[in-house]
Amino acid sequence: MTWVESAAGSRYGVDNLPYGVYSTEDNAVPRVGVRIGDEILDLRRIVEMGTCADCPTCSALRAPVLNPFMALGRQVWSTVRAQVQGLLTNEDLAHQVRPLLTPVAAATMHMPFLVGDYVDFYSSEHHAVNLGRLFRPDSEPLFPNWKHLPVGYHGRGGTVVPSGTPVTRPKGQRKAPDGTVQFGPSARLDIEAEVGFVVGVPSRLGTPVSVDDFREHVFGVVLVNDWSARDIQAWEYVPLGPFLGKSFTTSISHWVTPLDALDDAEITAPEQDPEVLPYLSEKDRYGYDLRMSVKWNGTEVSRPPFADMYWTPAQQLAHMTVNGASVRTGDLYASGTVSGPQPHQRGSFIELTWGGKEPIALGDGETRTFLEDGDIIELNATAMGVNGELIALGEVTGTIYAAD
Numbered sequence: 001m002t003w004v005e006s007a008a009g010s011r012y013g014v015d016n017l018p019y020g021v022y023s024t025e026d027n028a029v030p031r032v033g034v035r036i037g038d039e040i041l042d043l044r045r046i047v048e049m050g051t052c053a054d055c056p057t058c059s060a061l062r063a064p065v066l067n068p069f070m071a072l073g074r075q076v077w078s079t080v081r082a083q084v085q086g087l088l089t090n091e092d093l094a095h096q097v098r099p100l101l102t103p104v105a106a107a108t109m110h111m112p113f114l115v116g117d118y119v120d121f122y123s124s125e126h127h128a129v130n131l132g133r134l135f136r137p138d139s140e141p142l143f144p145n146w147k148h149l150p151v152g153y154h155g156r157g158g159t160v161v162p163s164g165t166p167v168t169r170p171k172g173q174r175k176a177p178d179g180t181v182q183f184g185p186s187a188r189l190d191i192e193a194e195v196g197f198v199v200g201v202p203s204r205l206g207t208p209v210s211v212d213d214f215r216e217h218v219f220g221v222v223l224v225n226d227w228s229a230r231d232i233q234a235w236e237y238v239p240l241g242p243f244l245g246k247s248f249t250t251s252i253s254h255w256v257t258p259l260d261a262l263d264d265a266e267i268t269a270p271e272q273d274p275e276v277l278p279y280l281s282e283k284d285r286y287g288y289d290l291r292m293s294v295k296w297n298g299t300e301v302s303r304p305p306f307a308d309m310y311w312t313p314a315q316q317l318a319h320m321t322v323n324g325a326s327v328r329t330g331d332l333y334a335s336g337t338v339s340g341p342q343p344h345q346r347g348s349f350i351e352l353t354w355g356g357k358e359p360i361a362l363g364d365g366e367t368r369t370f371l372e373d374g375d376i377i378e379l380n381a382t383a384m385g386v387n388g389e390l391i392a393l394g395e396v397t398g399t400i401y402a403a404d
């Protein structure tokens with residue numbers, strides 16, 4: 001039990017402890033903090049108050065981003081987590097540590113890490129089948145490769161932004177129903193509810209990461225909203241895949257949940273048929289039981305279940321590096337849109353409204369198909385924590401602004 005009162009019932013107890021980067025009015029330097037309840041513990045101050053001059057861990061925790069800390073590896077991550085848990089549970093230390101807490105409401109949150117490369121997968125079978133039906137109604141919904149490899153594409157790391165950053169409606173080319181090619185603001189702006197995995201320990205160029213080494217490389221998890229302009233996408237994607245329809249903005253949560261906090265959320269991942277090639281075959285095949293929620297202007301419109309994903313994050317990392325490509329600290333790879341088998345579990349509006357044909361009621365008599373200017377989207381998720389209580393993953397919000 002922690003002595004931090006705001007932690008009680010907050011889903012941010014000592015079994016959670018996500019990392020973020022924040023600044024305050026009286027100290028504008030962005031610094032690494034850990035969330036506990038409604039407060040943030042200043043890890044930089046803790047390090048500065050200690051006697052250690054310059055060990056790698058203390059240097060890393062003085063940085064304005066998580067990258068140096070994430071590069072240090074699992075043993076350091078676990079040690080620091082245990083030390084922070086010690087500080088927050090030992091009543092005798094409360095008087096010393098309490099002054100290093102800042103209310104979340106008084107903090108400005110920044111990008112938690114510098115994003116390197118960004119990859120987006122396509123690993124929900126329900127989502128892939130739905131999109132196949134919507135984009136390619138005259139073909140088989142799944143291409144023949146889909147069950148042999150985790151399909152993905154390289155996105156744009158430089159446009160990954162923290163939760164709360166305004167999302168400006170993109171402009172682009174699209175094909176009008178009368179067959180003419182037009183240019184203008186997207187009229188089919190959509191979301192994709194996803195889970196992102198953040199690489200801590202890099203790999204070497206030429207050396208694939210084994211499917212069994214996922215936990216040695218991946219530091220933690222963020223929630224992701226992969227905003228998608230469906231009209232731009234539908235016209236541009238043939239034959240090379242998503243490009244400007246998705247590269248304008250991708251939002252992530254302020255908080256990175258360490259994998260250690262998700263040990264009890266592990267579940268056996270769905271069985272795969274046909275059998276996968278040896279480099280994708282897992283000794284211990286697990287996914288994460290993360291329960292997501294999508295709110296549109298405050299109304300919950302979907303509850304996507306991450307437990308259902310066909311390809312696991314370990315398989316995605318193994319696949320991403322099997323050709324010898326390396327990963328770097330800060331690389332982000334997203335799961336792909338999370339959709340479950342039920343209609344209310346779909347992680348995008350193109351699926352929820354079936355291509356815009358079935359509007360969603362938002363309350364107050366409002367209905368929607370795609371996003372309108374001023375709309376606010378909030379993604380949340382919970383998971384079972386190691387103490388048998390639910391923990392929260394940090395939310396991702398975004399408000400749509402009119403095209404410039």
Ligand SMILES: O=C(O)/C=C/C(=O)CC(=O)CC(=O)O
Binds near residue numbers: 121135246
């Ligand atoms: O099937 C298609 O052509 C397109 C699919 C997507 O837009 C999905 C995508 O970006 C990957 C994902 O999030 O699952």
Ligand SMILES: [Ca+2]
Binds near residue numbers: 120192
């Ligand atoms: Ca996506």
Ligand SMILES: [Mg+2]
Binds near residue numbers: 247248249250
């Ligand atoms: Mg994107």
